[in-house]
Amino acid sequence: MIEVRFHGRGGQGVVVASEVLANAAFREGFEVAAFPYFGVERRGAPVTAYARFDRKPIRLRSSIYEPDYVVVLDSSLMRGIDLMGGLKKGGIVLINYPDGKALPRLASDFRYFTLDATSIAAEHRIGSKVSPIVNTAIMGGFARACEDISLESMLASIRDRAPTKKDANVAAAQVAYDRTREVFV
Numbered sequence: 001m002i003e004v005r006f007h008g009r010g011g012q013g014v015v016v017a018s019e020v021l022a023n024a025a026f027r028e029g030f031e032v033a034a035f036p037y038f039g040v041e042r043r044g045a046p047v048t049a050y051a052r053f054d055r056k057p058i059r060l061r062s063s064i065y066e067p068d069y070v071v072v073l074d075s076s077l078m079r080g081i082d083l084m085g086g087l088k089k090g091g092i093v094l095i096n097y098p099d100g101k102a103l104p105r106l107a108s109d110f111r112y113f114t115l116d117a118t119s120i121a122a123e124h125r126i127g128s129k130v131s132p133i134v135n136t137a138i139m140g141g142f143a144r145a146c147e148d149i150s151l152e153s154m155l156a157s158i159r160d161r162a163p164t165k166k167d168a169n170v171a172a173a174q175v176a177y178d179r180t181r182e183v184f185v
């Protein structure tokens with residue numbers, strides 16, 4: 001079973017991102033489950049969401065404590081929350097991080113991928129200038145970092161699940177896929 005934990009803030013599309021991933025994995029023939037965890041339900045508050053996919057039926061319904069992937073939609077959360085807590089050794093971390101800015105010190109037990117999903121979302125006018133919605137861009141990056149999910153399935157899932165601006169969301173994911181880079185620590 002492959003387990004993914006998403007960290008972001010309310011209004012960034014964290015829950016939709018987990019649903020987009022589940023839909024893309026389903027298109028690849030996996031059994032899927034996706035669900036959110038809310039603390040304080042308001043814009044800007046930390047939000048966690050989860051997705052699982054497997055070739056066998058998924059009966060587990062708990063939160064994900066030992067993920068294979070961690071997806072960080074807002075890098076400011078890295079300062080106050082142990083986002084990599086429980087991540088399996090060799091696990092993959094995808095971080096929305098500004099281009100050209102030095103990453104903080106990161107544990108060497110994991111593989112890291114970065115992309116500037118905020119800039120990509122702003123370029124495609126997804127959300128507002130002040131609060132770009134980064135979920136579809138980050139999912140384009142996930143397709144780059146994850147060998148099990150094709151870009152084609154991810155783009156089809158985005159087209160299916162994006163509530164508005166479907167063409168812009170698909171284009172943002174494609175650009176994000178191309179701009180996602182592995183970072184070696």
